[in-house]
Amino acid sequence: MKPRVAFFDFTGCEGCQLEVLNFYTEVVDLINAVDIVEFREASSDHSDDYDIAFIEGSQTTKRDVERLQKIREKAKILVALGACSCTGGVNALKNRFPMEENLKVVYGESAKYYDTIPTRPTSAYVKVDAYLHGCPPNRNEVISLVKCLLTGKKFEQCHNPVCVECKLAENICAFERGEFCLGPVTRGGCNAVCVTAGRKCWGCRGMVDEPNINSQKDVMAKYGLTLDDMMMQFKLFNGALEVSK
Numbered sequence: 001m002k003p004r005v006a007f008f009d010f011t012g013c014e015g016c017q018l019e020v021l022n023f024y025t026e027v028v029d030l031i032n033a034v035d036i037v038e039f040r041e042a043s044s045d046h047s048d049d050y051d052i053a054f055i056e057g058s059q060t061t062k063r064d065v066e067r068l069q070k071i072r073e074k075a076k077i078l079v080a081l082g083a084c085s086c087t088g089g090v091n092a093l094k095n096r097f098p099m100e101e102n103l104k105v106v107y108g109e110s111a112k113y114y115d116t117i118p119t120r121p122t123s124a125y126v127k128v129d130a131y132l133h134g135c136p137p138n139r140n141e142v143i144s145l146v147k148c149l150l151t152g153k154k155f156e157q158c159h160n161p162v163c164v165e166c167k168l169a170e171n172i173c174a175f176e177r178g179e180f181c182l183g184p185v186t187r188g189g190c191n192a193v194c195v196t197a198g199r200k201c202w203g204c205r206g207m208v209d210e211p212n213i214n215s216q217k218d219v220m221a222k223y224g225l226t227l228d229d230m231m232m233q234f235k236l237f238n239g240a241l242e243v244s245k
């Protein structure tokens with residue numbers, strides 16, 4: 001019997017599901033090896049019977065948390081899909097303001113009908129078996145994870161900072177262009193796609209394991225910047241992690 005796979009969306013832009021749809025036709029063999037029983041962006045099918053649950057989005061309401069816990073009870077394997085799910089993502093910007101104020105600004109007089117809680121990543125409420133970092137996640141990593149789940153192999157996240165892939169791509173460093181880049185402390189695995197496209201790294205893949213903070217401090221000192229400057233920028237995608245500690 002094929003593993004039954006379900007995708008669930010919580011608070012996010014649904015760009016992670018869209019990215020999966022973007023490469024759907026390129027991996028037909030892989031898709032044929034599983035039964036996709038729930039995937040709101042592509043199908044109206046619904047099922048409460050699944051083996052692998054992909055969780056897109058962060059948890060920002062009490063309802064989200066209850067729904068997530070029910071999914072965890074049913075799923076044998078639960079995967080955090082994308083930055084919102086892995087670290088809270090940009091949704092955590094609301095954590096900077098009082099929750100009542102957020103409700104009032106968004107819903108006005110209807111605010112009393114809604115609840116909102118500080119944004120937190122999926123791991124704050126349930127056990128997560130695997131993480132697919134990024135906004136959106138890298139398609140090769142998604143494919144690699146699914147293959148590992150099907151074959152029983154261990155899925156290895158990238159443990160290098162983005163700088164490693166950036167240097168291999170022979171990019172001109174963003175610091176040399178007068179920009180502030182989070183590549184030295186951010187988990188790689190995206191092939192430094194933003195820098196290669198002429199931008200900088202905003203840290204969407206979260207903090208790399210054992211970041212070389214001293215080296216980053218030296219780089220920043222060279223350009224007249226501080227560790228506080230770096231942490232301010234890092235909060236764009238990773239602000240919710242402060243609440244989770």
Ligand code: SF4
Pocket residue numbers: 011012013014015016017056057081082083084085089090134135136137
């Ligand atoms: S991680 Fe990015 S692409 Fe995915 S739901 Fe969140 S904001 Fe959208």
Ligand code: SF4
Pocket residue numbers: 162163164166167171172173174175181182183184192195201
């Ligand atoms: S700091 Fe940014 S631009 Fe410079 S090498 Fe690292 S990832 Fe590339």
Ligand code: SF4
Pocket residue numbers: 134135162186187190191192193194195200201202203204205206
């Ligand atoms: S370069 Fe940085 S911001 Fe861009 S995808 Fe990679 S980790 Fe995310």
